[in-house]
Amino acid sequence: MQINNTFIHQANNYRHYAPEKETQKPAVQTDGKNAVETAGTVGMTPQEAIGRAQVHFCAKKEPEIKLTGADENFAKGISEIFRLNPDEVKQTEQLIKDFLQEYQFKTLSDMKSDDIFEYANETAALAESLTETLNLSDFESTVLTSLLIDQIQEGDITKIKFHAGITPVEEHKYVRDFTPFNHIYQKNTDNSENAYNAFIYLENYAKALECKSIFDLFNKENRQFSKELIEEFKNPKYGKLNQNQRIELMLDLIDYSGKTQQERVADINIHKERDIFNDGMGTIVLADKIADKYGIEVSSNLLEILSKRQTKTETHKNGQPAIEIAYIISEKYDLPGYATKDIAKMIEEYENENEPEKFNNLLDALKKNI
Numbered sequence: 001m002q003i004n005n006t007f008i009h010q011a012n013n014y015r016h017y018a019p020e021k022e023t024q025k026p027a028v029q030t031d032g033k034n035a036v037e038t039a040g041t042v043g044m045t046p047q048e049a050i051g052r053a054q055v056h057f058c059a060k061k062e063p064e065i066k067l068t069g070a071d072e073n074f075a076k077g078i079s080e081i082f083r084l085n086p087d088e089v090k091q092t093e094q095l096i097k098d099f100l101q102e103y104q105f106k107t108l109s110d111m112k113s114d115d116i117f118e119y120a121n122e123t124a125a126l127a128e129s130l131t132e133t134l135n136l137s138d139f140e141s142t143v144l145t146s147l148l149i150d151q152i153q154e155g156d157i158t159k160i161k162f163h164a165g166i167t168p169v170e171e172h173k174y175v176r177d178f179t180p181f182n183h184i185y186q187k188n189t190d191n192s193e194n195a196y197n198a199f200i201y202l203e204n205y206a207k208a209l210e211c212k213s214i215f216d217l218f219n220k221e222n223r224q225f226s227k228e229l230i231e232e233f234k235n236p237k238y239g240k241l242n243q244n245q246r247i248e249l250m251l252d253l254i255d256y257s258g259k260t261q262q263e264r265v266a267d268i269n270i271h272k273e274r275d276i277f278n279d280g281m282g283t284i285v286l287a288d289k290i291a292d293k294y295g296i297e298v299s300s301n302l303l304e305i306l307s308k309r310q311t312k313t314e315t316h317k318n319g320q321p322a323i324e325i326a327y328i329i330s331e332k333y334d335l336p337g338y339a340t341k342d343i344a345k346m347i348e349e350y351e352n353e354n355e356p357e358k359f360n361n362l363l364d365a366l367k368k369n370i
Helices: 006-013 046-051 069-081 086-103 120-134 138-154 175-188 192-208 214-218 220-234 243-257 272-294 300-307 322-332 339-351 355-369
Strands: 028-030 033-035
Touching: 069 086, 069 138, 086 120, 120 138, 120 355, 138 175, 138 272, 175 192, 175 214, 175 243, 192 214, 192 220, 214 220, 214 243, 220 243, 272 300, 272 339, 272 355, 300 322, 322 339
Parallel strands: none
Antiparallel strands: 028 033
């Protein structure tokens, strides 16, 4: 099988980067160590890309260990970032303890390794368990995974310093606001790629006014000021919203200012990006398998054809049936007559695999091509 750069390019297409913040920040420093800066990004790290397909978490055992100071700081840090209530804080601490007990680690930093594959499964298991328990959106889960990797690599996220001495906890203070904001922004404009820039614009004002949420900018006390904020959205940088769009967005933001976090996301598919990602990873795995079996190249054409297949996710539930996809591939690559049936079976079998099996297939494909 011949593999070209299309494979890696396609993998990167499913990383879901948000636009970068408008100003670059100096390199992160942590007590004399260098760390990879992850603040503000929704891009997926290699560990997360590998781990997104692995959602199983081992059965809990009664923990007999206590969290180290560094891991206690991690638990407190993410509790503050995600605005957890007391019960959720206890759940978070318990999940970390259970994880350490189950995998026989003394601390999260025991997973530090130069090999991104060595503890990818374990890292993904903890991130996924926390995501599901705390009902985090895809955006929030990506930030959580980045924080977890920083904790593993650096030992204590509270020791990391970004520009002007800002910690990750301070940097990600409004992470829970992005998903509901993105929802109402896209509802009111056809220029959704500017949603993140618009969010950062509001986030900066919320930080300056020490608001608990960006939606506090639109409560009664700040109503006059908030009108001025929305006027700035006529700027092309923030979407070039017309007057009607600005008015509708303003009304939604005012409405959301009086809601709880749970109410703000009640009608949103907070895992839409995960569905898209998982379908994309399936596309890569299937392309790799088909290319291996028939000695063809993993090309952009093959990946594009497979990306249109029907899957069990909401996004692609109305895609093309496996037999149609298989026929198109067989015709495109002039494969033997039996290939159509075999490829269709391959696609159907992949859709019916459990998560560990999908994970192992993805891991095999990535190991061969990274």
